Amino acid sequence: MTMTPQIEAFVYHFGEMGSRWGFNRTVGQMYALIVLSEHPLCANDLSEALNISRGNVSMGLKELQSWRLLQEKRVPGDRKEYFTAAGSIWDMAIRVLEERRRREVDPTLSLLRDTLLEKPSNEQEVYAQEKMQEIHDLLELCGGWADELLTMPPNKLKTLMKLGSGMGKVLEFTDKLTLRSPDI
Amino acid sequence: MTMTPQIEAFVYHFGEMGSRWGFNRTVGQMYALIVLSEHPLCANDLSEALNISRGNVSMGLKELQSWRLLQEKRVPGDRKEYFTAAGSIWDMAIRVLEERRRREVDPTLSLLRDTLLEKPSNEQEVYAQEKMQEIHDLLELCGGWADELLTMPPNKLKTLMKLGSGMGKVLEFTDKLTLRSPDI
DNA sequence: CAATAATTTCTGAAAATACAGAACCTGCTG
DNA sequence: CAGCAGGTTCTGTATTTTCAGAAATTATTG
The missing domain is CATH 1.10.287 (Helix Hairpins)
Known part of the structure; x- marks a missing residue:
């Protein structure tokens, strides 16, 4: 689980932005990495890739789940929890x-x-x-x-x-229509 | 410049929310108070009403101005700067x-x-x-x-x-229209 | 060009937040 | 039921943010 410079750049950027979006740096990084990863990640992956303590990762995952942003994946025969981004x-x-x-x-x-x-x-x-x-x-x-x-x-x-910009026009148009028929 | 309980409640609430909107507590309070005040306020008014240091008020006003949220009012014969909310x-x-x-x-x-x-x-x-x-x-x-x-x-x-909810319908409607004339 | 009113910038203390690492659970497996 | 993997919660430290008050600056008026 090692990041290419490109991915790293985005992950760090998202970490900084994160604070503006309502969560802290590490949570932002975690989410960015999960989104960009084709395969599900577990807590250890995140901890290693981002140099974040194991405990902090646990808190972060909780936070992301409270935003309903994660999907949990279970791998049979593996007792770790894996996560991907929930939805598109x-x-x-x-x-x-x-x-x-x-x-x-x-x-x-x-x-x-x-x-x-x-x-x-x-x-x-x-x-x-x-x-x-x-x-x-x-x-x-x-x-x-x-x-x-x-x-x-x-x-x-x-x-x-x-x-x-078409919308403005549509609006005028429907305005005219409603003059005649109030229930489009 | 003293706040009624009602106004105080809103001002403090807005202070707490403020952090989520991108500025800190005191800046949020300052803005709320300015918005709710019919008459322009000067730095001293804010400092006294909110129990905020004069220096901090100065910083806060700068911040609010950077968001283009304030209108400056000059009162003839008074050298203080007064502020109201910019626009509606x-x-x-x-x-x-x-x-x-x-x-x-x-x-x-x-x-x-x-x-x-x-x-x-x-x-x-x-x-x-x-x-x-x-x-x-x-x-x-x-x-x-x-x-x-x-x-x-x-x-x-x-x-x-x-x-x-009308919008969904308008959309379907224009969909049909564009089938015939692409330039509504 | 003082005197002083108004404002801005600086400085350090206080409060809040973020975080690592340890200690602690929880439940599986042999 | 001992051992251990995985996960969570706690504790103290480091970092960041907020803010008061002092010092400095800028404007205004007689």
């Missing part, structure tokens, strides 16, 4: 986005909902609540939309994205 | 997304592009490059799409999002 690259992206939403957006939404139920008790709070309402609506709208998109079959989603 | 909540969201893309996605894309120009030097790299290609394509597609969306006028974007 698309699946991976979707999982990460879902998880980040759960961690970053949902708690805020919930707090906002609670706060907005309370009566503003002075001038200052009237304005503040207006802003909170705006934030709430934005998050809710985006969240709902994201749900729609992420539950679409990937193919369809891809088509949609490729539509690109 | 939508503008804020767009700025944050753009900036995160710049910081999180672009460097990876650039590395991938470079790597994919090289010839795979063995079996292992052939597979790894396939995966990298997939990641590259996904990031590029999403990035391009995000560009489209984020440069759309907010109203249009809002309409699009509200379209919700």
Whole structure:
């Protein structure tokens, strides 16, 4: 289990980026290596290839599993656990986005909902609540939309994205249509 | 400059979330307070309201400015600088997304592009490059799409999002149309 | 061109996080 | 049930990040 310079470069880069994506350097490296490996890897492989302590690898695998990013593979006659990336690259992206939403957006939404139920008790709070309402609506709208998109079959989603600037036009077009028939 | 419990709760929450959004606790608190305040705030206001050292406030303001999230306000006859949130909540969201893309996605894309120009030097790299290609394509597609969306006028974007599950249908519909006329 | 108000940069302490390595489980195998 | 492979949890150290407060810098006004 030794990495070529190319693979190494990507693995390290992903480690650095990892922190931005919500997990730490070593977890990022571990995941990158697993994704790039055709064959399932076990904890020892990771520990050796990345020079990471065995205990740390165990924690990292736990973390990646909590993101639902790993698929466990059992090799008959071998008592080690092996791992590959769960699903396609698309699946991976979707999982990460879902998880980040759960961690970053949902708690805020919930707090906002609670706060907005309370009566503003002075001038200052009237304005503040207006802003909170705006934030709430934005998050809710985006969240709902994201749900729609992420539950679409990937193919369809891809088509949609490729539509690109066409989308603006489609939108105008459907606008016109809905003038006549509100239920496209 | 004293916060009501409601406002305080949101400010602190946003501080905690802040770290997930790419800046630290105090920067998050500062921004939340600025957004919720009807009137522009100066460094001292922030320092006092949040119990943050004056120097730290200065750093934080720099950080927020690097995200293009602040609008500077000058009050005639007062030499202090005052700040409000730059633009609407939508503008804020767009700025944050753009900036995160710049910081999180672009460097990876650039590395991938470079790597994919090289010839795979063995079996292992052939597979790894396939995966990298997939990641590259996904990031590029999403990035391009995000560009489209984020440069759309907010109203249009809002309409699009509200379209919700309708979108799947629109898609099928345009599919049929393009069979006859490829340039919608 | 002082005097001083406002801001920025620097410095080191404190807090949080990441991590190696040891100690500890758990369950298989002979 | 001893021995051991594999995995997890714990403990202390190293690293990184955050931040207050001091020092330095820049602007503003009489």
